[in-house]
Amino acid sequence: MNGSGPFDLVARVGAWAIDAVRRIGAATLFMLRVLFASGTSIARPALTVREVYFAGALSLVIIMVSGLFVGMVLGLQGYDTLQTYGSEEKLGVLVALSLVRELGPVVAALLFASRAGSAITAEIGLMKATDQIVAMEMMAVDPVARVVAPRFWGAVLSMPLLAALFSALGIFGAYVVGVRLLGVDDGAFWSQMQAAVDFRQDILNGVVKSIVFGIGIAAVATFEGFDAPPTAEGVSRATTRTVVHSSLLVLALDLVLTGFMMQMWGD
Amino acid sequence: MMNSRMLQFWVGVFVLAGFAALLFLALKVGNLGLGSGAASYEVRASFSNIGSLKARAPVRAAGVTVGRVLAVDFDATRYEADVTMAIDSAYRFPLDTSASILTSGVLGENYIGLDAGAEETHLEDGGRITITQSAVVLEHVIGQFLYDKAQEASP
Incomplete structure (x- = not known):
């Protein structure tokens, strides 16, 4: 397998493909295990609440500050383009639709993957490296139910709330820049926004997106942590993989979901 | 280690802020009412x-x-x-x-x-x-x- 002839080249591609399929299969089986072991997370809500604190509450500051800044930048850039057409009152529509439909769920998910997803992987990976997982199994405690499932559900529950906060603060940031600084009409900013944004088709679809992203990130993060080789290097690689894979997963899911949702609007 | 009372408080803040943001989006941005829910x-x-x-x-x-x-x-x-x-x-x-x-x-x-x-x-x-x-x-x-x-x- 170490040669460089055409045979070895094809064999290396094959080995890579087999490994990829094996990992996807292992991840799917692991997710089923987490789902079946989720009873403990409901029976002992304190475990899940703890993880909502680590995944969600501790991400509040970065999500809120990022949302505010993204909204302000959208306000500045949108105003600059819209005023050349004399329609700067549409700023509210532009900012609200881009945040609620796309930027809120996606950027919040990317931040969440790097802020909370990596932490989940590192924690579970280190628990494994320091034999805590094995110790639990020795004591007949299912580590998936006790360690993995609460982290999974904590992340899934936190994600839609963080995305909503991101969007809300982004719209507030655009309001501050657009209305307070640049002088867009206050009434037009809100009324045009309210006329254009639909609760079900824009806001609820945004919430659905963020829930799906939350499930994706939580699945990647917990699997990578549980699957990490129990060494310092293994944990560090697993953490990197979590950030890279869950970010790519979020962007790919976003494309698919947006396609479906556009189809449902049917215009 | 933070005591569990403090932890619950911050989770409460987080959850309330999240739902407040959703409510803001629904009422102030989405103008929930005409065309979706109303008869x-x-x-x-x-x-x-x-x-x-x-x-x-x-x-x-x-x-x-x-x-x-x-x-x-x-x-x-x-x-x-x-x-x-x-x-x-x-x-x-x-x-x-x-x-x-x-x-x-x-x-x-x-x-x-x-x-x-x-x-x-x-x-x-x-x-x-x-x-x-x-x-x-x-x-x-x-x-x-x-x-x-x-x-x-x-x-």
Whole structure:
């Protein structure tokens, strides 16, 4: 397998493909295990609440500050383009639709993957490296139910709330820049926004997106942590993989979901 | 290690802030109400040309939004556009109300404008508006203008 002839080249591609399929299969089986072991997370809500604190509450500051800044930048850039057409009152529509439909769920998910997803992987990976997982199994405690499932559900529950906060603060940031600084009409900013944004088709679809992203990130993060080789290097690689894979997963899911949702609007 | 009371407090802050943001989006940004949750009745109308009218476009009477366009279909037997709109149940319109497709501003979107008639009976759910006026298509207007100019110049 170490040669460089055409045979070895094809064999290396094959080995890579087999490994990829094996990992996807292992991840799917692991997710089923987490789902079946989720009873403990409901029976002992304190475990899940703890993880909502680590995944969600501790991400509040970065999500809120990022949302505010993204909204302000959208306000500045949108105003600059819209005023050349004399329609700067549409700023509210532009900012609200881009945040609620796309930027809120996606950027919040990317931040969440790097802020909370990596932490989940590192924690579970280190628990494994320091034999805590094995110790639990020795004591007949299912580590998936006790360690993995609460982290999974904590992340899934936190994600839609963080995305909503991101969007809300982004719209507030655009309001501050657009209305307070640049002088867009206050009434037009809100009324045009309210006329254009639909609760079900824009806001609820945004919430659905963020829930799906939350499930994706939580699945990647917990699997990578549980699957990490129990060494310092293994944990560090697993953490990197979590950030890279869950970010790519979020962007790919976003494309698919947006396609479906556009189809449902049917215009 | 932080005590569990403090942890619960911060989770509470987080959850409340999250739901407050959702509520803000729903009420202040999404204007939850007309067209999605409120009771409405359906009315149909045929137009020979709808311009660029799309589903979700507003239906206005005297400039006030009273409903939304639900669907735009092509009627293959009469070769006309069949528009279904949902009108808020709070507003009743006479049977001889006329519908026309208008444009908001020069570059704006198309919407349906309703002009109330004088009949005693009202439009019911599933009713049909018979008096309609199509969208003004810019190319047709320019074509007509050039044709008239040519007529003036020829004799």
